Amino acid sequence: MTAGDGVYSQIDEIHRAEWARSVARLCRLSGDVQLAEDCVQEAFVIAVKVWERSGMPDNPGGWIRTVARRRLIDFARRRRTQVSGAVQLLIDAEVNSSNQADDFDSIDRAIDDDELALIFLCCHPAISVTDQVMLTLRVVAGMAPRDIAHAFFAGHEAVRTRLLRAKRKIKSAKIPMGLPPAEQLAERFQQVQAVIYLIFNEGYLSNRGGHAQRMDLTRESIRLCEKLLTLAPGNQESHGLFALLLLTDARAPARIGESDNELVALEDQDRELWRKDQIVAGFYHLQKAMKDKGQVEQKGKAQQDALGRYAVQAAIAAEHAKAARYSQTNWAAIVQWYDRLIAIENSPVYYLNRCVALSFTEGPNSALQGLAELSQGSLLADSYQLHATRANLLARIGRLKEAIAHYHLAIAQLDDGAIKSFLQQRIEQLQKATG
Amino acid sequence: MKYTYILASEPNTGPDVGGEGWQDYSSAYREWNQAAVKAGILTAGEPVHPPSTATTLRNTGGEIKLHDGPFAETKECIIGWYLVECKDLEEAIEWAKKIPLVAYGFGAVEVRPVVDMTALS
Numbered sequence: 001m002t003a004g005d006g007v008y009s010q011i012d013e014i015h016r017a018e019w020a021r022s023v024a025r026l027c028r029l030s031g032d033v034q035l036a037e038d039c040v041q042e043a044f045v046i047a048v049k050v051w052e053r054s055g056m057p058d059n060p061g062g063w064i065r066t067v068a069r070r071r072l073i074d075f076a077r078r079r080r081t082q083v084s085g086a087v088q089l090l091i092d093a094e095v096n097s098s099n100q101a102d103d104f105d106s107i108d109r110a111i112d113d114d115e116l117a118l119i120f121l122c123c124h125p126a127i128s129v130t131d132q133v134m135l136t137l138r139v140v141a142g143m144a145p146r147d148i149a150h151a152f153f154a155g156h157e158a159v160r161t162r163l164l165r166a167k168r169k170i171k172s173a174k175i176p177m178g179l180p181p182a183e184q185l186a187e188r189f190q191q192v193q194a195v196i197y198l199i200f201n202e203g204y205l206s207n208r209g210g211h212a213q214r215m216d217l218t219r220e221s222i223r224l225c226e227k228l229l230t231l232a233p234g235n236q237e238s239h240g241l242f243a244l245l246l247l248t249d250a251r252a253p254a255r256i257g258e259s260d261n262e263l264v265a266l267e268d269q270d271r272e273l274w275r276k277d278q279i280v281a282g283f284y285h286l287q288k289a290m291k292d293k294g295q296v297e298q299k300g301k302a303q304q305d306a307l308g309r310y311a312v313q314a315a316i317a318a319e320h321a322k323a324a325r326y327s328q329t330n331w332a333a334i335v336q337w338y339d340r341l342i343a344i345e346n347s348p349v350y351y352l353n354r355c356v357a358l359s360f361t362e363g364p365n366s367a368l369q370g371l372a373e374l375s376q377g378s379l380l381a382d383s384y385q386l387h388a389t390r391a392n393l394l395a396r397i398g399r400l401k402e403a404i405a406h407y408h409l410a411i412a413q414l415d416d417g418a419i420k421s422f423l424q425q426r427i428e429q430l431q432k433a434t435g
Numbered sequence: 436m437k438y439t440y441i442l443a444s445e446p447n448t449g450p451d452v453g454g455e456g457w458q459d460y461s462s463a464y465r466e467w468n469q470a471a472v473k474a475g476i477l478t479a480g481e482p483v484h485p486p487s488t489a490t491t492l493r494n495t496g497g498e499i500k501l502h503d504g505p506f507a508e509t510k511e512c513i514i515g516w517y518l519v520e521c522k523d524l525e526e527a528i529e530w531a532k533k534i535p536l537v538a539y540g541f542g543a544v545e546v547r548p549v550v551d552m553t554a555l556s
Contacts, residue, residue, distance in 0.1 A: 126524055173548040174436045176523035 019142035212418035240289035240311025444542025480517030
């Protein structure tokens with residue numbers, strides 16, 4: 001094996017590990033996300049060429065950041081007026097880092113802080129949520145704009161333009177890069193978690209492009225959440241979110257059928273295929289999310305929101321993971337978790353799912369009565385979710401013709417994709433049963 | 436870093452001058468102004484007359500034409516502006532949140548960074 005082979009096989013891994021850290025560092029120095037990205041990008045291009053010839057350095061991340069910083073200094077010198085403040089900082093930084101007696105731990109910690117600050121910057125509330133998602137994928141996860149466009153079924157140019165505009169706003173409006181003040185910290189963490197959750201759902205509930213799940217997005221969201229936990233281990237709801245993502249994604253091998261575009265219902269999944277390591281990790285993080293919260297909640301309803309929404313959803317996913325077979329699912333516990341979830345946020349989606357769980361404890365008829373409430377004026381009133389759930393309940397009590405009619409109503413709301421073909425299969429099964 | 440606050444609201448949302456709630460509302464503005472001056476962030480600011488008093492100039496085909504009214508007919512209209520000097524957008528947003536128009540829920544404030552002309556030259 002030549003040095004070159006080594007470089008190519010390792011560069012992806014190094015890119016993944018060092019991209020955000022390097023952009024964060026450069027962004028802290030320059031206050032310009034685009035410039036930081038460009039310098040780091042160039043550093044990687046140079047790295048491949050140099051490493052191919054002379055082999056991998058001991059500290060590739062440090063190497064990348066040093067080269068990127070030099071690019072930034074070059075740039076700053078060329079345009080002194082614009083970044084004169086940064087120049088001085090850089091020269092100071094240069095002096096400090098040339099002192100090799102450096103305390104590497106403290107440098108690492110500083111970069112950790114920068115990286116966390118970069119995540120908060122990308123998820124700043126002054127930026128639209130869609131742009132927060134794209135910026136986070138580009139700047140923090142290091143995803144190429146082309147791949148982001150692909151994942152969101154958007155044009156490459158459109159994504160590039162969006163990203164540029166968002167980065168320009170950060171620079172021109174001077175959205176600060178730093179840790180939010182203490183009084184805003186909880187809210188800002190929620191925003192970061194919401195962005196990660198959105199990325200996960202975009203992948204997990206993908207109903208487009210011939211993929212029932214976009215693994216690129218679910219994988220990135222899990223990595224992002226892990227990064228958030230590493231950088232800020234104190235936030236319990238991040239553990240809850242991580243548990244939710246791990247426990248949900250653990251089912252992926254059983255949830256996707258023979259073709260990429262085929263969904264398998266929870267009841268029909270081969271649970272042997274669930275990823276056990278992810279389930280174990282999920283339980284671990286769920287426990288962390290719940291630590292010291294159990295006692296508080298027994299004191300009364302007022303404290304019920306002490307557990308976050310992601311932790312509660314993770315607890316529901318955990319109930320499924322605990323059941324060796326579908327028939328062993330503890331639906332009563334799941335109904336209670338949904339009550340808790342609805343107490344946190346009264347969303348019709350949670351209510352719908354509670355009805356499903358209720359259909360296993362009190363029977364499909366009471367669940368159908370519950371659904372009636374959603375048919376009027378709720379956000380889900382004419383949604384495929386409501387129609388399909390109703391169809392499923394009707395089928396279970398033998399009202400097959402009505403069930404078929406409701407599956408058709410559901411399909412009418414859907415574009416072609418995995419969910420639609422899944423429901424079409426249901427109709428075919430029912431049609432066979434009715435003869 | 437300089438920012439402008441552009442204040443806008445729908446007609447007849449706030450209290451009428453001298454009417455119910457006016458005193459409270461106008462003293463809230465006085466307090467905000469004083470606090471902003473004291474903190475050293477407020478450079479200038481004025482309320483403006485309603486859009487019915489506006490005249491808009493537009494150059495169409497080399498000829499400057501006058502239009503009796505604001506830029507665009509929208510529900511919300513500009514009712515005033517401030518010029519402030521803040522550390523960054525976050526500080527600018529914190530001050531903007533406290534402007535009575537927003538704090539009382541009578542309208543919206545748009546925060547716009549001001550172009551630094553010295554950096555352009």
